[in-house]
Amino acid sequence: MKKIILSLVAIFTLLPFTVKANEGMWFLMFIDRLNHRDMQKMGLQLTAEEIYSINNNSLKDAIVQFNGGCTAEMVSPQGLVLTNHHCGYNVIAELSSPEANYLKNGFWAKDKSEELKPKNLYVRFFVRMDDVSKRILSLVNDDMSEAEREKVINNEIAKIQEENSEGGKYTVVVRPFFQGNEYYYFVYQDYTDVRLVGTPEESIGKFGGDTDNWEWPRHTGDFSLFRVYADQNNEPAAYSTNNVPLKPKHHLPINIGGIKEGDFSMILGYPGRTNRWMPAGGIEQNVKYAYPAWVEGSKVGMDNLKKYMVEDEDVNLKYASKYASIANYWKNRQGMIDALTQFKTAKAKAKQEAKFHKWANKPANKAKYGNVVPTINNYYALTNEKASHDNYLSTLLRSSAFGTISRGLGRQLEMYAKAPAAKQAEIKPALAQVVTEFYNNIYMPAEQDVLAAQLNLYAAKGKAYGVAPQVAALTATNNGDFANAVNAMFEQSIFRSAASVQAFLEVPNANFVANDPLMVLSNDLLTHLSVKSEELMQAENDFQAAYRKLVQGLRESGISDIQYPDANSTLRLTYGTVRALPKDKRNPVSENNYTTLDGMVKKYKKGDAEFDLPQRLLEMAENKEYGRYADKDGTLHVNMLTDHDITGGNSGSPVLNGKGELIGLAFDGNIEAMAGDVIFDPKLQRTINVDSRFILWLIDTYSGASHLVEEMEIVE
Incomplete structure (x- = not known):
């Protein structure tokens, strides 16, 4: 393969060359110039080239994006x-059944032939990145509307993607940074034959449930193992029994030597979204309008699913992943409300914007920046009630399979009914399978209750902005109680059962689908969510331009000291140390930067959905059967704390020591620093990680899957 040499143009020229330890989600291609010296002082023993290289194997080759929403890492030369x-949760649930419940009871493949292939699962390797800011931004100007600007940019992005995909071998993504003031492209290679190798019991992997989520002290074995397969040439290939384990360019050694306070550590991963540049008005809108609606709507969805999930194991498996996702963000958003309120983040941002506004209205700056802050504030004032409405409606759509039926199964039936007879015959078998799978994954009583409860909430709380016309009409006739209305809709709908839809496939009629009551309701909800008045579209256009100028001006003026772009699911590095929180009587350890198996056992509640534990684990804990994974203090460490800057999407990221060895697995943050997506707090910000020794102990000693550990490179 020919060597690729990227020229480091004058990127980040507006930024100073000093960085703040712990804060920042950094591009790997700039580590040498911006971070490496600081990292060396803290304990890094790798060169910048060993972290990121496009010509040689490096640390970045061991890090993958897992199924589009999490991070994972290669830990053996055989593709483990x-x-x-929780990142593999939906896949484990999919592969489970009441008879073989891997989610509840765990699973460990005895050899490669027992590894399980889910329907859809992929990992994405990062190949390289480069800057295309000058190329793209040279094509736009301030006289363009945002729509015109977007069209020009998207056309150029398509060219960049085609130029770098090598005929489809690679996936190329171009992303904006600093609110559209810079652009970079990223080249990836995807592998789709990924199989489940092992997972602990849910009582271990999800120990603490919703109660402990986002909390410290934490005691959970939040990990799972998969294997990537490739063709005989080590290239991506569709699933086949002829495929062989991938030979990764780099895999991570796993260190079981233990950690101590102040040790250097770093995380590489794919953080999903931060909003460190968010204006004060946006923070205020989230705290008072958007997030309260999200929290309330999520709770309604959770409550109406849970009452069925606890009664039937099959129903629990159907909804386990959806419930976990809703619950995670429910607690996250409440934590955001509390943290942003407590730290008066909006007020701090408003002070910064007042300072910026003063700078912006100096004669030299006024033409470009003078109206930026008023334009932004006007937009938020206009959209506060809409933000509340949209979140009530969005939580309805997230929790109800039938709220979005018109853009899923309903749309497919409509296209089928309109197709010529020959085409219908061709697609009918596949569509029949889609129908079967859809109904196999839902429980109709739960769906009806969720939809009715969410419509009740939405009709009551969304009216300040104006609810969807169908909902308004139904509200006028049902006195705000949608239970009977929803039951009537299902009785009259072709979507009432799998049998009813299968019968439709035999005698298709497009009018039946278009006029179906659930289809009509779903179309109305989705349309209402996306519809915008001319006033709103103009305000959005002005806001987007003003927001971009705000970020540009804050950087140009030096008023903001943020030196890194917001997270947007691209590979980043963050670094800091193992760092304790203040002593806590709930965690009686020598330094409050770790928890132990003893602490996990103390939380044990027999039969409790969140705090039960397997009998074997309890017995091994009592007998101190820790082997080589015990800490020098004689305990088995379970979770540990670092002070890294992470967010959603970093779940599954490796925590590495100064030699690039795995010491832990990131899985959560602490609720005290929940404002971290908007503002970094160096005193409170912590990352909660599974200790590598607990992971290996669970695989090796507890589960008896020593053959997997034998694949790995263990550093004593």
Whole structure:
């Protein structure tokens, strides 16, 4: 393969060359210039080239994006992939059944022939990145509307993607940074034959449940193992029994020597989204309008699913992943409300914007920046009630399979009914399978209750902005109680059962689908969510331009000291140390930067959905059967704390020591620093990680899957 040499143009020229330890989600291609010296002082023993290289194997080759939403890492030369239990949760649930419940009871393949292939699962390797800011921004100007600007940029992005995909071998993504003031492209290679190798019992992998989520002290084995397969040439290939384990360019050694306070550590991963540049008005809108609606709507969805999930194991498996996702963000958003309020983040941002506004209205700056802050504030004032409405409606759509039926199964039936007879015959078998799978994954009583409860909430709380016309009409006739209305809709709908839809496939009629009551309701909800008045579209256009100028001006003026771009699911590095929180009587250890198996056992509640534990684990804990994974203090460490800057998407990220060895697996943050997506707090910000020794102990000693550990490179 020919060597690729990227020229480091004058990127980040507006930024100073000093950085703040712990804060920042950094591009790997700039580590040498911006971070490496600082990292060396803290304990890094690798060169910048050993972290990121496009010509030689490096650390970045061991890090993958897992199924589009998490991070994972290669931990053996035979393609083993380590990530969080909650990242593999939906896949484990999919592969489970009441008879073989891997989610509840765990699973360990005795050999490669027993590894399980889910329907859809992929990992994405990062190949390289480069700057295309000058190329793209040279094509736009301030006289363009945002729509015109977007069209020009998207056309150029398509060219960049084609130029770098090598005929489809690679996936190329171009992303904006600093609110559209810079652009970079990223080249990836995807592998789609990924199989489940092992997972602990849910009582271990999800120990503490919603109660402990986002909390410290924490005691959970939040990990799972997969394996990537490739063709005989080590290239991506569709699933086949002829495929062989991938030979990764780099895999991570796993260190079981233990950690101590102040040790250097770093995380590489794919953080999903931060909003460190968010204006004060946006923070205020989230705290008072958007997030309260999200929290309330999520709770309604959770409550109406849970009452069925606890009664039937099959129903629990159907909804386990959806419930976990809703619950995670429910607690996250409440934590955001509390943290942003407590730290008066909006007020701090408003002070910064007042300072910026004064700078912006100096004669030299006024033409470009003078109206930026008023334009932004006007937009938020206009959209506060809409933000509340949209979140009530969005939580309805997230929790109800039938709220979005018109853009899923309903749309497919409509296209089928309109197709010529020959085409219908061709697609009918596949569509029949889609129908079967859809109904196999839902429980109709739960769906009806969720939809009715969410419509009740939405009709009551969304009216300040104006609810969807169908909902308004139904509200006028049902006195705000949608239970009977929803039951009537299902009784009259072709979507009432799998049998009813299968019968439709035999005698298709497009009018039946278009006029179906659930289809009509779903179309109305989705349309209402996306519809915008001319006033709103103009305000959005002005806001987007003003927001971009705000970020540009804050950097140009030096008023903001943020030196890194917001997270947007691209590979980043963050670094800091193992760092304790203040002593806590709930965690009686020598330094409050770790928890132990003893602490996990103390939380044990027999039969409790969140705090039960397997009998074997309890017995091994009592007998101190820790082997080589015990800490020098004689305990088995379970979780540990670092002070890294992470967010959603970093789940499953490797925590590495100064030699690039795995010491832990990131899975959560602490609720005290929940404002971290908007503002970094160096005193409170912590990352909660599974200790590598607990992971290996669970695989090796507890589960007896020593053959997997034998694949790995263990550093004593």
